[in-house]
Amino acid sequence: MSKRPLLCVRDLHKSYGKRDAKFEALRGIDLDIFEGESVAIIGKSGSGKSTLMHLLALLDKPTSGSIKLSGKDTSKLHNRKLNELRNKEFGFVFQSFFMNSNDTVLNNVILPLKISGVGFRERRRRAMEALKIVELDDKAKNKANDLSGGQKQRVCIARAIINNPKVIFADEPTGNLDSATGERIEKLLFGLNEKKGITLIIVTHDQDLADKCQRQIHIADGQIFKESYREDFDGDGDNDGMRDNNNIHHIDIEEE
Amino acid sequence: MKILDIIKDANANLLRNKLRSFLTILAIFIGSFSIISTSAIQAGVNDFIDSQVDSYGGDGYLAIVSKDSFDALEGLQGSMGDGNKTPIEYNPDKIQTGMSPITDEQMEKLKKIEGIDADSIVEQKTLDITYITSKETDKKYLVAAEALPPGNVKVDVVTGKQLDLRADEYQIQLEQKYVSALGYTNEDIIDKEVQLVVVDEYTRAEKTFDAKVVGVIAPGVVSMGQQYTNNKLADDIYEENTKYYPDEIKTQTFAVAANFDYEKYSVDDIKDKLEEIGLSGMTIEDIIGTIKTFFDVILTVFKIFGLIALIAAAIGIINTLFMSVQERTREIGLDKALGMSSSKVFLSFSLEAIALGFWGSVFGITVSMILGNLVNTAFHAEGGFLEAFPTFNLATYTIPDIISVTVLIMVIAFLSGTLPARRAAHKNPIDALRYE
Ligand SMILES: Nc1ncnc2c1ncn2[C@@H]1O[C@H](COP(=O)(O)OP(=O)(O)OP(=O)(O)O)[C@@H](O)[C@H]1O
Numbered sequence: 001m002s003k004r005p006l007l008c009v010r011d012l013h014k015s016y017g018k019r020d021a022k023f024e025a026l027r028g029i030d031l032d033i034f035e036g037e038s039v040a041i042i043g044k045s046g047s048g049k050s051t052l053m054h055l056l057a058l059l060d061k062p063t064s065g066s067i068k069l070s071g072k073d074t075s076k077l078h079n080r081k082l083n084e085l086r087n088k089e090f091g092f093v094f095q096s097f098f099m100n101s102n103d104t105v106l107n108n109v110i111l112p113l114k115i116s117g118v119g120f121r122e123r124r125r126r127a128m129e130a131l132k133i134v135e136l137d138d139k140a141k142n143k144a145n146d147l148s149g150g151q152k153q154r155v156c157i158a159r160a161i162i163n164n165p166k167v168i169f170a171d172e173p174t175g176n177l178d179s180a181t182g183e184r185i186e187k188l189l190f191g192l193n194e195k196k197g198i199t200l201i202i203v204t205h206d207q208d209l210a211d212k213c214q215r216q217i218h219i220a221d222g223q224i225f226k227e228s229y230r231e232d233f234d235g236d237g238d239n240d241g242m243r244d245n246n247n248i249h250h251i252d253i254e255e256e
Numbered sequence: 257m258k259i260l261d262i263i264k265d266a267n268a269n270l271l272r273n274k275l276r277s278f279l280t281i282l283a284i285f286i287g288s289f290s291i292i293s294t295s296a297i298q299a300g301v302n303d304f305i306d307s308q309v310d311s312y313g314g315d316g317y318l319a320i321v322s323k324d325s326f327d328a329l330e331g332l333q334g335s336m337g338d339g340n341k342t343p344i345e346y347n348p349d350k351i352q353t354g355m356s357p358i359t360d361e362q363m364e365k366l367k368k369i370e371g372i373d374a375d376s377i378v379e380q381k382t383l384d385i386t387y388i389t390s391k392e393t394d395k396k397y398l399v400a401a402e403a404l405p406p407g408n409v410k411v412d413v414v415t416g417k418q419l420d421l422r423a424d425e426y427q428i429q430l431e432q433k434y435v436s437a438l439g440y441t442n443e444d445i446i447d448k449e450v451q452l453v454v455v456d457e458y459t460r461a462e463k464t465f466d467a468k469v470v471g472v473i474a475p476g477v478v479s480m481g482q483q484y485t486n487n488k489l490a491d492d493i494y495e496e497n498t499k500y501y502p503d504e505i506k507t508q509t510f511a512v513a514a515n516f517d518y519e520k521y522s523v524d525d526i527k528d529k530l531e532e533i534g535l536s537g538m539t540i541e542d543i544i545g546t547i548k549t550f551f552d553v554i555l556t557v558f559k560i561f562g563l564i565a566l567i568a569a570a571i572g573i574i575n576t577l578f579m580s581v582q583e584r585t586r587e588i589g590l591d592k593a594l595g596m597s598s599s600k601v602f603l604s605f606s607l608e609a610i611a612l613g614f615w616g617s618v619f620g621i622t623v624s625m626i627l628g629n630l631v632n633t634a635f636h637a638e639g640g641f642l643e644a645f646p647t648f649n650l651a652t653y654t655i656p657d658i659i660s661v662t663v664l665i666m667v668i669a670f671l672s673g674t675l676p677a678r679r680a681a682h683k684n685p686i687d688a689l690r691y692e
């Protein structure tokens with residue numbers, strides 16, 4: 001199978017503020033991420049990890065440089081298309097949960113499907129499926145706020161997978177959790193990567209978590225200073241032998 | 257996102273901060289309550305005045321006298337009022353205080369004025385009836401009556417029916433107060449005969465007219481004190497009243513009533529044309545206009561109060577929604593990150609504003625209608641302020657009024673909501689997610 005970059009990033013810059021207050025958070029990032037990979041973006045606090053992830057996830061626009069998704073320049077896509085991509089192809093797990101804490105677990109998980117206009121029964125059925133995967137189907141009716149931190153993060157994972165995404169972006173998914181709970185979350189995420197071929201992009205400052213990914217992108221001061229591969233991984237980006245290739249998803253962006 | 261989901265969410269969001277939403281709705285409630293209440297009273301008063309106008313000849317009714325008479329009447333009033341007007345000279349050809357008859361020539365020209373229905377022109381005669389009585393009582397009562405004006409006249413009747421103006425028998429419609437005085441009830445007086453008696457001032461000879469009662473007049477302002485007769489009864493009583501008059505005076509006409517086509521011609525047009533031939537016309541609005549103006553002024557003041565309340569409520573909506581946009585910054589960020597479009601975010605906040613407006617106006621209208629009906633019932637009860645006017649509902653709620661007030665308030669709410677909704681729609685998902 002030939003290499004096909006899912007995300008192709010060239011000379012990416014992102015700066016915040018203007019003139020005197022101008023701050024360059026990213027200064028020239030070149031990066032290819034392949035379908036079915038698990039990639040860790042690792043670096044110190046303030047190094048620009050989240051900024052990079054937000055750009056990759058099409059949540060924000062770069063100051064300069066290009067991001068191609070499945071070969072298509074994303075700067076040329078309309079907002080409507082961007083919304084649709086985030087809604088249908090991406091899953092998000094954020095650092096501090098980001099849930100509507102007064103709502104039920106079920107309603108939180110349903111959110112992406114509600115936004116895309118899936119009917120009530122169908123979205124309920126799929127939410128229960130997703131909750132079963134994270135083993136929280138018995139908590140569906142509970143208020144999100146009443147869950148423990150680990151349970152909340154599992155709800156977020158259920159929300160991230162409900163739309164059968166091609167890519168999951170996870171920003172410090174275990175940052176707020178104790179190591180045992182963190183491990184459980186990691187298992188879930190890597191299980192999704194292996195069984196369903198979902199591309200995994202994890203932002204972390206935790207070397208142990210990064211070590212579990214096939215590839216690690218080290219960034220400091222808005223630049224990549226090192227790329228490394230997991231020991232058992234050959235590092236040529238060819239995924240043969242890692243998992244069943246039939247499961248790998250392709251994103252096809254049809255022309256507007 | 258489905259529109260039904262957005263509507264559900266908008267209502268759910270209102271319930272999230274119940275007290276705040278309630279206070280905002282309360283402000284809208286005050287505005288909608290005063291506007292719908294004043295509209296209802298206006299509709300009630302207009303209904304009443306319209307029914308009065310109808311009983312006096314309808315919108316096309318014109319009372320016509322000669323210009324000299326009109327000036328003379330004004331002059332008389334003026335000379336009593338400020339004393340600066342010169343007194344009116346005595347003229348032996350004119351029998352009433354300065355009143356000039358309408359000449360035959362003017363009458364011919366009147367018939368030819370475009371817009372005036374020549375067939376409707378009827379001489380207005382003052383009938384001099386000495387008393388009214390019936391077979392059910394020994395008592396005799398003073399009474400004033402006149403021929404019903406021409407045109408699409410509909411007298412507001414409690415029981416019975418309209419007069420047949422061209423009937424060959426004597427017909428009369430009586431006010432309610434005569435019914436019991438003559439020993440009947442509203443129901444059983446219909447089709448009974450009452451006696452109208454004219455007593456000759458010199459010979460004391462009595463002439464009795466047996467008139468059939470066809471209807472009982474609902475009490476009102478305009479028709480107050482008048483009984484209506486058909487043409488034959490009026491003509492014969494007038495004949496009796498004027499039997500000693502010299503012929504040239506007997507045939508003189510001082511006032512006529514006529515109908516004009518008010519849908520095609522403006523009142524001012526017709527009045528100008530009358531002026532050209534030396535006549536002067538008055539519509540029913542001229543006659544009762546002051547009552548209406550009085551009510552209109554009061555109600556306009558109340559309506560302005562209502563609008564001011566609504567403006568305050570609109571500011572309340574803006575404030576409430578800005579607070580809720582602020583509170584839900586992270587939520588909006590999440591929605592947008594997960595692919596919700598800016599226009600849907602805008603729509604969801606707009607719908608929240610519209611929902612505030614909707615509930616405010618629904619409560620305002622409901623409470624107003626409940627109170628309005630209580631007031632109507634209380635006023636019509638025995639001893640009530642409107643006991644004498646059973647057909648007059650002070651508060652009348654019409655469907656168009658209810659719909660237009662609701663729509664007006666929802667539009668105001670929507671417009672107030674656009675500011676906060678725009679702020680929400682323009683939120684950047686990243687900034688919103690970073691927001692603590
Ligand atoms: N909206 C913004 N305006 C100004 N500066 C910003 C903004 N967002 C991020 N930055 C700056 O950009 C730099 C990178 O931020 P970023 O959030 O990407 O760091 P990070 O690597 O994710 O750190 P952490 O591990 O603490 O989450 C930081 O110095 C931050 O102060």
Ligand SMILES: [Mg+2]
Pocket residue numbers: 049050051171
């Ligand atoms: Mg970060």
